Amino acid sequence: DLKEARDNFYDTIKSIITRYFKEEDYLLDIANLRRPISALIDCVSEFNHVYQTIKEESEVLDFSDMEKMALQILKHPHFDVSNQLRNQIKDILVDEFQDSNEVQDELVECISRGNNVFRVGDVKQSIYRFRNARPQLMKRLIASTKENDQTLYLSNNYRSKENIVEFNNQLFSNLMNIQGLDSSYSPQDTVKIGVDSQRGGERIELHLINEMEESDEESIKLDRLKANHVAQTIIKMRQEKVYPKWKDYVVLVKSHRSKLELKKAFDSYYIPNFIDVKAGFYLSSSVQDVLQVLRFCLDPSDELALVGVLLSSFFEMNENQLAELRIQSKYSMVDGFKQLYPIDYKNLMGLVKQANQLRLSDFLNHLYQFNNYYDQHIDTQQRTNLDLLRVKALSLDEENFSLIEFIEMVESIQDEKTSEAIPVSQEDDVVKVLTIHQSKGLEWPVVFVMGTKVFMNQNSNSLVHYDNDIGIAMNTILLPERFKRDNPMTLAIKHKILREEKEEALRVWYVALTRAEKKLIIVDKNHKNLDKAQLNLDLILGNRGYTFLTHAAARNIFDTFEIKEIDPSSIESHYVPQTQSTKTFTYIKPDKPSIVFRRPSAHEFKSQVTQLDLDYFNDGKERGTRLHKLIELLPTENWTYELIDSIDDKSIIEEKE
Structure with missing residues (x-):
């Protein structure tokens, strides 16, 4: 407590010092910044002019152009x-x-x-x-x-049980009606249940994992504990048969980063799930495995690529085997691999040979079958990613991309936040993990919401600040020391932006807590001094997260709300289900039998994804030719389904053979 008080004191002093200047200095700042701000505006205007010229020459529009040009047309005095x-x-x-x-x-x-x-x-x-x-x-x-x-005003809620409705009414009446905020929760915002079947309901639960020492490593461990706790709670609730379907459950998170530990936990506990990990399509594990093979095929002396290939499910070596290989290698790991694992080395060199002989899409077909990688070693999400990778390869084959060109292209864009290919439909019986923004407008019987410790202010370190109402401002730079400080304009804009960010954060939390139909569970760490948090404007504008705000605002509404403290030791050990049956992934493929894959789980569900046919090579030209010949047999009149079905294509097949 003493250390925290001291740190807070120093932070306050530093904040005051950066703002403590004579009034005339502040006014002089505004005058001195006129020239650089004018120059910035001229620069942006020139850039916009050049950009618009390029778009006109290329005959393209971006999304904002459509709105602006539509408005110009509507407001034009001669139109x-x-x-x-x-x-x-x-x-x-x-x-x-x-x-x-x-x-x-x-x-x-x-x-x-x-x-x-x-x-x-x-x-x-x-x-x-x-x-x-x-x-x-x-x-x-x-x-x-x-x-x-x-x-x-629409005053009835037809989604949630009465306890959830009342909890949110009281919580956000406390949170949003803080003096100094523009947001509010007025009497007209208060809602009531719409039908008698919504009466009653379970109390909202706040699960707090007891505190540990804070560090980056502990933060990662906390995320893992929270994920494991959610997984175990879902399994327990499902065993109680009240909410028997996996799709009854959803987990809501603030950002995509929080999905990673949940995916690991659900996979390890055999919970069928759909988690759209926004880590980039090219950074997904299966795509990275394939890219490591391609890199090695391009350069068989690349030891880093070799390590990735051997540790992947293509060869299934572990770290100990790899360390032994490194120790035993007299010259290079490639030579050591050749001496210690001659059969595997021969197989790998076979891949290198095929990579240089086949087209990229054809080589991927062959690679996916290597060591039954596609069928036995990856889940539905990863299979879908590989399907999409092959589709991309097919399009690049048409442009005669070489292996090195493909790898260079991937390396140049692999950091982009391209979401993974989606392998499930809305009806699949899986637990979903979504960001709060993704959940807007949706509902589930049971909702877990992952709390947050802190909020990050987005614009505090920017050199240029702007606001629709106030205008543009820049920090004052004192030369020759190059000391940067705020001035009245930057302070005004930063405060307005901060307030708007916090007000939206409260609205995001409102969306999260109103998704539940029957049961709402908030999960977070039992933060230090949580009980001492006082609900006021300072708490709202500070960097405290949702858990602090909820705890401070819900102290007087315990009739609908309860806190459960969780011992970390009770969830650290890996949970293994008592019984495991088989989960069946069924892929629907036209004109061919369904292909069924089996893996351990506790239920059966169907995923409507077109299965990649590994025996199917690029015969698009052949199918197109055949289709044209079929069309030639049709008369020049209105076509009907009956007419099309009457065409016998056996002669075309025989002609082809």
Whole structure:
């Protein structure tokens, strides 16, 4: 406690020092920054001019161009488009109005008659600030007293049990009505259940894993403990038969990074899952395994690639075998591998030979079958990723890409946040892990929400600050010391941005806690001084996370809310299910029998993914030729299904043979 108080004191002093200057110095800052800000504006304008010229020459538009140009057409004094549309359109319906921006709202106004727009939205669910959503637009209309403006409030909740509805009413009434915030939870925002079947319900649970010493390593361990605890809780609840289906459960996280440990936990506990890990398609484990093989085929002396290949499921060596190989290698690991594992070496060299003889897509077909990698060593998600990789390879084959060109292309883009290929449908019986943004508008019987310790302020270290209302500001740089400090403009913008970020964070939390139908569980660490947190503006604007805010705001609503402390030792050990049956992945493939793969699990589910046919090589040209010949047999009249089915293609098959 003493150390924390001392650190807080020093942080406060440092914050004051950076702002403690004479008033005339502050005013002088504003005058001195006029020139660099004007130069910046000129630079951005010139860049925009060049960029627009390039797009015009290339005859392309980006998404923002479509909005801007549409608005220019509607507002052009010599065009009558807006009047024509006003006369044609009877009513305009706008959904998710809380996420609209000024341009989108102005587009609607340009084609409306002022009394024929029906907007639907919920300010409390405006969570797309990064897309320039402006909930202020909806607030302004709600407060409007114009004759044509009327607000209708929907006060019934038909989703959640009564306990969940009441908990959220009380919690967000406390959180959002803090003096100094622009957000609010008014009496009109309070909702009640819509039907009698929603009455009662279980209390909301806050599961707090007792505190450990803090470090980066411990933070990773905490994420692992939280993931394992969620996995064990799901298994236990499912065994109790109240929520028997895997798809009854969802886990909501703040960011994609939090999905990684959950995926590891669910896989190790044999929980069927769909987790869209946003780590980049090219960084997924199966794609990386394949790329390591391709790198080695390109350069058989690449020891780093060899290590990756041997540790992968293509050869299934472990770290001890690899260490022994390194020790026994007299010259290089490749030579050592040849001496100690001659059969495996021969097989690997066979891959190298084929990589240099076959087209890339054909080589991938062969590689996927090596050591039954595709069928036995990877899960549904990874199979789908490899299917997509082969599709990409097929398109590159048409452009005659070489192996080295393919690898160079992948290495240049593999850090992009391209999500993995999606292998499941909405009906698959799997536990889903989604970000809160992904969950918006959806619902599940049981919702786990992963709490957060801290919030990160996004713009605090920027050199340039801007705001739609205030304008542009830059930090003051004192020369020759090159000391950077704030000035009145940067302080005003940073404070406004901070407040807007925190207000949206509360709205994100509202979305998360309103997804549950029957049971809501929040999971986090039992943070130090959690009991001492006082709900006020400082706590909201500070970097404390959702768990602190919820705990501070829920102290007087324990009739709908309970805290369960979790001993870390009870979840550190790996949980092994008592019984395991077989999970069946069924892939639907036209004109061919379904292919069934089996792996340990506790149930059966079907995933509607087109299975990659490893015996199918690129015969697109052949199929196209055959299709054209079939079409030639059809008469020049309107085609029907019966007419198409009447064409006998046996003669074409015989002709081909």
